[in-house]
Amino acid sequence: MKQIDTLLIDLLMDLLANDENSGTCGPDLRWLFTDNGVLVITGKGKMNDYLYRNRLPWYKYDIKRIIIGDGATTIGEAAFKDCSNLTSVTIPNSVTTIGRHAFDECSALTSVTIPNSVTEIGGYAFHNCRELTSVTIPNSVTEIRYDAFAHCSALTSVTIPNSVTEIGDNAFILCSALTSVTIGNSVTEIGDGAFYNCSALTSVTIPNSVTEIGGNAFAGCSALTSVTIPNSVTTIREEALAYCSALTSVTIPNSVTTIGWRAFSGCSALTSVTIPNSVTTIGSGAFSDCYALTSVTIGNSVTTIGEDAFWYCSSLTSVTIGNSVMAILDSAFADCSELTSVTIPNSVTTIGKDAFRDCSALTSVTIPNSVTTIEGEAFKSCSSLTSVTIPNSVTEIGDGAFKNCSALTSVTIPNSVTTIGKEAFRDCSALTSVTIPNSVTTIGGLAFRDCSTLTSVTIPNSVTTIGNDAFSYCSALTSVNIPNSITTIGSGAFSGCSALTSVTIPNSVTTIGGLAFSNCSSLTSVTIPNSVTTIGGSAFSGCSALTSVNIPNSVTTTGGSAFSGCSALTSVNIPNSVTKIDNHTFEYCSALTSINIPNSVTAIEEDAFRDCTNLQKVNIGNSVKIIEMSAFNNCTSITQISSEAVVPPTCDSDVFDGINKSKCKLIVPKNSLDAYKQADQWKDFLLIEGSTTGITNTVYNNSGLADVYTIDGTKRLSKASTDEINALPKGVYIVNGKKIIIK
Template sequence: MNRTRKLPCLLSLLPVVICAVLMGVRAEAAEVVDSGKCGENLTWTLYEDGLLEISGTGEMEDYAYRNDSPWKVYSEELKSLHLKEGMTTIGNYAFSYCDEFTGDLILPDSVTRIGDRAFYECDGFTGSLTIPDSVTRIGKEAFERCGGFTGDLLIGSGVTEIGSSAFESCKGFTGSLTIGDSVTEIGNWAFAYCDGFTGSLTIGSHVETIGDVAFSGCGFTGDLMIPDSVRTIGSLAFANCGFTGSLTIRDGVTSIGNNAFSGCSGFTGELKIPDSVETIGDHAFDGCGFTGSLTIGNSVKSIGDSAFHDCKGFTGGLIIPDSVTEIKDNAFAFCEGFTGGLTIGKSVRTIEESAFMGCGFTGGLIIPDSVTEIGDFAFWLCSGFTGNLTIGNRVTTIGESAFSGGCGFTGGLILPDSVTKIGKEAFLRCQFDHIVLSRNLIEIGESAFNTAFAYSDSPSVTLTIPASVESIGNKAFAQNKPLAAIEVESGNNAYCSVDGVLYTIDKKILLQCPAGKSGKLEILPSTEIIGDWAFIGCGNLTGRLTIPDCVSEIRGSAFELCYGFTGSLIIPDSVKLIGERAFAYCIGLSDKVIIGKSAWRIASQAFYSCESIKEAYFTGNAPVIVTGAGISKWEAFDWCADGFTIYYLKGTSGWSNPKWEGYPCYPVDEIPEDPGTTEPETMRGDVNGDKKITILDYTILARWLAGWTGYDALVDLEAADLNGDSVVNAKDRMLLARQVVK
């Protein structure tokens, strides 16, 4: 009976005995090249076939540098590695740069620690790698650049610490990766650029720290769940990973580092930042592909630079909680999928540059009283807003283009008395009914309120410049059709208003005529400079345009789109400079323009599309025609009347004939006399004779040309002949359409 029971036991031991015999035979068959101690009870042996064997018990010696291990002198002869049971540690730098090793790497179950750089750049190992359950620590850079592995990476259940760069650039690992529940720390760069992973990533329930760049560039797919044990997610921790599902961050995380999830464009669904989070770092979610709502927890204090930049898939509204004190540059820039309202918490102090640029929010907007500064481009291109804009009573600065780009705010804008500076183009192309400026305002930037009023055919708005204002930029109030007058409060030492037109206090610079002003224009005789865009779009000014004899500069687009002026134009001898597009689209000017003898510089397109001007007479030497960027220098008089010709006084210099700068050009003995100041009774384009040019005029003309009955009596044919060719046809309709649109 006893013999029968022993037989199965003996049979079960047979494979072990055979292996032992074979190993013994193999060891005896291969000649030993060298051997020695590598620990108190560990021995290394190198055989002639390139096998390096570590045997014995206990800890391996730690080495300080890559060449300190005794077998390193045989690096070119190493072929394979056999680590025998009994050893408990693999020393620092033990096998670093031993890239001659090939085949599988098998770690014995007795090992408890893998030292720093133990297998650094051993890129000849292939197959899978299993870290035994006995291992508690994987050292820094332990397997960094071991790019030859081609299978799974299995990390044992006893590992508590994965050192920095432990598996960095191990590009061959495939499948999924599970970080066990025993792990408490994942070091910086631990798995960075392991882009061969194609499955899921599971992070154990006891991980407290995910280091910087820990999983950056990995190819994981599916969902990602950050457990509630995690306190810190390091910078670039998951940057540019391939996740294709949802991201869940459990309550417990306090800090999300810079670029933590940037470039993870495959994330879907909503994102909830838990209440435990206090800081969202710069670029934390930049370029992520979420497709649902965004919820920000009520403990967040700071939203970093570009934190959610270009997350185009977020939907619904957004609430910035009261805990937030700063919203940094580009924080939500181009999150264009938002379709609801934006609520900004009452503790926010600064809304920095481009914070909400290009977002799709709708409804009104309240800037809370806590905010002191609205940065440049903060709400630029937020064209979805449709309600009132309310600015809190502590804001001092509104930055460049802060609300420009077609923000659709309606109603009135009342700037609190705390505001002292309004930047360039701050409210460009908004839609306000009226505007009240701060009583402590000092600086108004260029084009700050350009086209800032809602369009109206009946100008009735008056804008008052406070006494405190010291600086107003060019074009600050240009192209506002509803604006009938600009007034200046008494006591202002820099500016004044005459008949609703804005001048410098000395009345030498004409800054802005409100676009809604109508009737005859009288420019003060003291005027020396007519500023950029001073009269642009003042299409309701009528009659002859008279420029005073003191004017020396007519700057860019000064009279552009002033299509109500009629008759010839005389530029007096005092004028030296005529700016780019200064008289562009003044289609009512007719017959000739006489340019005085001091004009030495005429910018490109100065008289562009003045379609009724047939002749230009110069009384002085040929001026310089200045080119604009990408614009031909011969365009100063382009699209004037067919057959347009230049004439110059004999005896002046710089001219050529029969052409000068591309135009027909001839000398004359004398300049025609002043054609006089007789005012025409008809305004070209005012088809219905109501002294205004509106969409109604276009509709009447279009229907008359189409043969609708009942319109003959409504059309003033002289006014409808916009190009002055004595024929009313589709070309006139096109010119009228251009007037109405411009």
């Protein structure tokens, strides 16, 4: 069948017109399949498209060669798709269009000659022709459509003629053997992903006709060492040259106005770059992961340095920022670990989140008066930064703005600042002092946590809230002045301030948050004002030097573990306003000798007095209904319990475990004696006595102390405690106008 001319083909087709191996493939086109694997197409005009048809007319044949006779004007869509054994094809000069998917997945096709008559190569036309080593594209072609030669992994070189104006998206994507490409002078646009992951491509010249380099156009061309971008280019789109890891230098011409998102990201061999004055926008991540980049100059026309623009440029030692830049966006220079100094021009108004985060070599920074906001974690973990001056223009220091700046010894916060954000100076372990100006209204949670050398702090009257953990674990802080403007001391606000010896809580405070002063192990005294209504859980837990505490009548709730582990606490006053003793409230208060539970209390919760090993006398008011599990567990020194409740309080398990019930005296109302002797756990006491009257909490003043007179009016004791009154000789006494009997 070799070298068969058109007349012979037509004659053969006429002879075999009724052969089962033949048929029509267009209005005026016929096909014939020969025994030796050759598909012959003859006639004139367009070939049918088969992209959306159920099957090709020659689908069942093993086609090895295709001869298309002169006269056919198109090769139909998907006409020869999946002809996996096709090795050669003859395309006549009459063909003007090669349709979409025409030779898609022809994996054995090694070469193809496209005649000068063809003007368009359709999308996916030669997609995945994995053995195709060479292709000649004639000067007649004006457009190479999307994915036309995608995944042609054996293709080594390609010349795109001057007639072509557009290289479609992904046209040569993953042509991994392609070492060189010549782009004609008429091309205006290199489409997205056009040469994506052509990993053997070492150099490329982009002609002056090109105005736009598409997204991912040369991304992943890991052998590309140089590229010339002509003055005609105005836009370098997203990831255009990303991960060109062998690219050492690039010149961006003055025509470029936009450098797109991650345009040069991952160009890890790129050592320097000059961004011309024509560029107005440096896109997000434009030069991120350029590990070898040592210096960068940003032109005066740039107004925005995008997010992550130079993120992880770990060799960058210097940067010049043009005077037109107004915003340094999030993470713009994050992880530039060799950057020692930076000058931010007066044009900048915003320093974004993480802008200079982890710039661990940065020793100083000048923030200009134009900046109004330092956003979250802007200078986080700048571990060499020793000082910073915040200008009067700044109104907000964002969350974590200077977190982990472990060398920062001093900071001046100007009067313009109204908010110190959460974790703003957390872990600034070298910071010895800080002055908070009168403009500040809010100190955010964890703002100064773990500032372990901070010895003093002045909180101005403008502040209304100290956030959760704001000064927690400032282990060198010896004193703090809480102003009258404060209404809430947040949870954990001064937790772990182990050098804090005393604190005055002003009358403005209504809430002491949970863990507010927990583990302040040097705190010996604290005054809780009458304004406080709530003491949060564990508020003073672990204050092992605290000897006494007065809970005012304003307090209605003490959270669980509020005074747990206050091992030096010898006395405590529980006021009539408290309705329950929360779980673990006085657990491990091992120096506490006596306790009076007022008539307002209805419940003593779990472990409330557990392990109060020196507790000797307990007076339980008449309103207690329930005593929960282990409330007095391991209170081994208790010798007397007085319960004024007429109905024995219900006891959960282990309430009195560890108390010697054969020696401890239980005093109960006389009329309830039998009830206590039958009640669960109360009945275990062997020394149960009935009393007609007793010392109730109503005879005491606010401090828990009372004057005692004999029945004839002689003053016996002044400001006596419960223990002192109970120790009086048997007899009748007058306490605060009420008659009591000591038996």
